[in-house]
Amino acid sequence: MILASSSPRRRELLQQIGVRFEVDAADIDETPLAGEAAVAYVERMALEKARTVAARHPDEVVLGSDTSVIFQNAILGKPENDADAVSTLKKLSGATHQVLSAVALVSGKQSRVLSVATQVRFRELSDDEIRRYVATGEPADKAGSYGIQGMGAILVAAIEGSYSSVVGLPLTETAALLNEFEVPVWQAGC
Known part of the structure; x- marks a missing residue:
């Protein structure tokens, strides 16, 4: 199997469930389309990543994935800079947001x-906590400007749903798709 992502978090999650894979990251335009709903966006991104890499590996099963943070119907991507990360975290402070993760598998004409x-x-986060967290550098490459699997865990009061999806790959659903495509999970030595 080929993972169409350079995300270390997705690599770790796949290894956690014993999947053997190689990495070939997709380089695609990740700009949302005008008026595109968040679910449609993450699913389109996951599928485009998988299809892009599948074109280079026509005999392999390719997994693409995308994760976005949604707040007040807006997609919050990775921060452009520290000031953007601070602004995003101030919005999320004391509030509930949604994390959408999509996973796509492509093999030949099947997807x-x-x-x-x-x-x-x-x-609730104080301005000082937000500044100190941003200064760690962790928010720089994370959708929504935080990583629940890292220091950002202390920002989170509660989750309802899939923890692994918030990290970047919904494992239960990914394993079910892999089984459909006859890609083994729970392999030793991964």
Whole structure:
């Protein structure tokens, strides 16, 4: 199997469930289309990533994935800079947002895509906490400007849904898709 992502988090999650894979990251335009709903966006991104890499590996099963943070119907991508990260975290402070993760598998002419929504509630954050967290550098490459699997875990008061989806890959749903495509999970030595 080929993982169409350079995300270290997705690599770790696949290894966690014993999937053997190689990495060949897709380089695509990730700009949302005008008026595109968040679910349609993450599913389109996951499928485009998988199809782009599948064109280079026509005999392999290719997994593409995308994760977005949604707040007040707006997609919050990766921050452009520290000031953008601070602004995003101030919006999320004390509020609930949604994390959408899509996973797509492509093999030959066969493809499947699905998405998982998880509700995440942040505790109230002080301006000083936000500044100190941004100064760690962790928010720089994370949708929504935080990483629940890292130091950002202390920002989160509660989640309703899939923890692994918030990290970047919904494992239960991914394993089910892999089984459909006859890609083994739970392999030793991964």
